[in-house]
Amino acid sequence: MHEWALAEAVVSTAIKVSKKEKFKKITKIKIKIGELQQIDIDTFEFLLKEIIGNHTLIDKAELKIEKEEGVLKCNVCAHKWNFKEVIEKLSEEYSEAIHFIPEVAHIYTRCPKCGSPDFKIVEGRGVLIETIEGIR
Amino acid sequence: MHEWALAEAVVSTAIKVSKKEKFKKITKIKIKIGELQQIDIDTFEFLLKEIIGNHTLIDKAELKIEKEEGVLKCNVCAHKWNFKEVIEKLSEEYSEAIHFIPEVAHIYTRCPKCGSPDFKIVEGRGVLIETIEGIR
Amino acid sequence: MDPRLNIIDKRLENIKRLIAVGGGKGGIGKSLTASALALTLSKLGYKVGLLDLDFCSPSAHIILGVKGIYPKEEKGIIPPEIYGIRFMSIIYYAEDNPSPLRGIDISNAIIELLAITQWGELDFLIVDMPPGIGDSILDTIRLMKRVEFLIITTQSKVVLETVKKVLKILRELKVPIIGVIENMRLAKSSFVKEELKEFNVPFLSAIDFDKSLEDSLGDINKLSKTDFVRHIEKLVDKIK
Amino acid sequence: MDPRLNIIDKRLENIKRLIAVGGGKGGIGKSLTASALALTLSKLGYKVGLLDLDFCSPSAHIILGVKGIYPKEEKGIIPPEIYGIRFMSIIYYAEDNPSPLRGIDISNAIIELLAITQWGELDFLIVDMPPGIGDSILDTIRLMKRVEFLIITTQSKVVLETVKKVLKILRELKVPIIGVIENMRLAKSSFVKEELKEFNVPFLSAIDFDKSLEDSLGDINKLSKTDFVRHIEKLVDKIK
Numbered sequence A, B: 001m002h003e004w005a006l007a008e009a010v011v012s013t014a015i016k017v018s019k020k021e022k023f024k025k026i027t028k029i030k031i032k033i034g035e036l037q038q039i040d041i042d043t044f045e046f047l048l049k050e051i052i053g054n055h056t057l058i059d060k061a062e063l064k065i066e067k068e069e070g071v072l073k074c075n076v077c078a079h080k081w082n083f084k085e086v087i088e089k090l091s092e093e094y095s096e097a098i099h100f101i102p103e104v105a106h107i108y109t110r111c112p113k114c115g116s117p118d119f120k121i122v123e124g125r126g127v128l129i130e131t132i133e134g135i136r
Numbered sequence C, D: 001m002d003p004r005l006n007i008i009d010k011r012l013e014n015i016k017r018l019i020a021v022g023g024g025k026g027g028i029g030k031s032l033t034a035s036a037l038a039l040t041l042s043k044l045g046y047k048v049g050l051l052d053l054d055f056c057s058p059s060a061h062i063i064l065g066v067k068g069i070y071p072k073e074e075k076g077i078i079p080p081e082i083y084g085i086r087f088m089s090i091i092y093y094a095e096d097n098p099s100p101l102r103g104i105d106i107s108n109a110i111i112e113l114l115a116i117t118q119w120g121e122l123d124f125l126i127v128d129m130p131p132g133i134g135d136s137i138l139d140t141i142r143l144m145k146r147v148e149f150l151i152i153t154t155q156s157k158v159v160l161e162t163v164k165k166v167l168k169i170l171r172e173l174k175v176p177i178i179g180v181i182e183n184m185r186l187a188k189s190s191f192v193k194e195e196l197k198e199f200n201v202p203f204l205s206a207i208d209f210d211k212s213l214e215d216s217l218g219d220i221n222k223l224s225k226t227d228f229v230r231h232i233e234k235l236v237d238k239i240k
Ligand SMILES: Nc1ncnc2c1ncn2[C@@H]1O[C@H](COP(=O)(O)OP(=O)(O)O)[C@@H](O)[C@H]1O
Pocket: C025, C026, C027, C028, C029, C030, C031, C032, C033, C059, C183, C184, C185, C207, C208, C209, C210, C211, C213, C214, C217, C228, D026, D156, D157, D158, D159
């Protein structure tokens, strides 16, 4: 469960933001999980709930977690593709490596059109916080 | 007039796009010139007109050239500032270097708040084409 | 918002000292120094971590002969221990494949590693830097806020020119500089000392060029007996 | 739309051959080879350009002793000539200041240089590559479409491991590889040849480690008389 470390990062961020915004209570956190990181949403929610349970500031927060499609764009031929198209062909070992460090997608996958490893991860890389809501 | 090389790049791009779009005539080109590159708009327009004069595909195109403010954002302290704030304090030599290669702003300027050279050029770097319009 | 940036301080909070081994140029002995330093400190009984941040040419695992170990998953990733050193490197995920990573990817991978690695308590985290004054060093300075630099140089004009640039930028940014090691010395000369005088940084050691060093790479017993490691053992008092 | 990307082909169209000198690692003699090669080809009467793409540790100007020259502005920038070589480097704009450029900035600066430099007619453009498999090499491959690579290595395990990665990625991307030069040889050995056998690339030369080479850097007369340059002169037939 290395995901725990990322869930803790989300909670840390929420607490930091709420201090800045002077929230008495955090009511809602919206999170996007990029496809490249291949994190199971239910697992992540479970871990998050466990961690926020220890903080009264945030323990009642509604968690909204959504998947974000992995979109890649080739710097050579400008082709755009979805991570789904390439993940299926990957061995478990390689897809696990991408799970830990999404950038190794440049090592184990290629532009489906021209074969280049030189592409941008446009969206859907990893865990992002969209919004944090609270009451003052 | 090293700007000529960039003006030629604009015209090359317009011709390339019009081939793809099957334009018979290019009617309008909208260009943004980022502040970091410190290119005089009238000069650039003059050079552009000279170059498009040689191509019937584009010689009647309306040119719309606008300045884009140089916006920088610090990766360390998240401060945002405008290139105008720092350019005034620069020697002519350094600002000319930035005119040629805007990235050397990282060498000769710093985040006004924390002093870091580690900042993003958010916008206003150099010459960009916004739109190319034509008739088929 | 990138949540990872807000957990890195916590991941590093139980590390007493963060020492990056740099110099800006490649091929000057940064990886050898970082590896030898980690090894020496570990032998002295300190709790030591070694982080190889050179994603294109990771070398510490070759120098130390690391093979067949892999991090454990437990509330993050736990670096496996080798010779008492908690060792973290891109090789666990990249193996020996080419890593065609642009700067943005290097930066993202560094942030990820720092956010998910559970170092635990350490006396020293030694960071083996890649060449360049790019994403890796900028992120090291930005994210490992207490980092100190140990600078390697050689007598070469081209190396010194770059080392001076690194010293200049570290000084400007008020990043602590532990000192300079002159490596691969071919002849006694005060050239390096004089060239770096203006920076007023401690000159820690001069290590001779050692033809037989290469042969000891990957073999911890041979390595421990080299002049190189002996030099590092001697200068470690000035660091710890 | 970035207009610069659509003019680079035109800027390079009157250059017969584009040769990048690489190897992935630092400190293996890429800059020395690139400089010596440019010099040798120029002496042979070819029209030669030299482009230093190492923005953090630019070295070609130090090796060749370039000083006090600056490009002319004329429908772009025209590289000044030195020893018959049209020489382009970040130093005209960065001088000897530290260049804290992230990958995105390096990429942008490369694109700018390629878009505004008017090389004119050249038989050879020699490109001195920085270490790494990052923005510089990816942009070189992407933007200089006809580029061929000349690969430098040493006998070192850590160097070879990286050189193999570079060869792997070049082979995969079908970028022509002119051959490999083994540099800084300390002892005769077939180690390098054997390690690189699988890549089936021409082995061009083995250049010994030369203690006195350093002393000739910056002095074109001394440099021309070194064993290093003599080796390059001999192998140039296999390249041109
Ligand atoms: N004192 C020395 N004598 C001889 N060879 C050395 C010495 N220090 C380093 N080397 C060799 O130089 C090469 C580069 O060393 P490395 O530590 O990988 O440098 P860097 O990390 O700075 O690129 C290696 O082959 C190493 O064996």
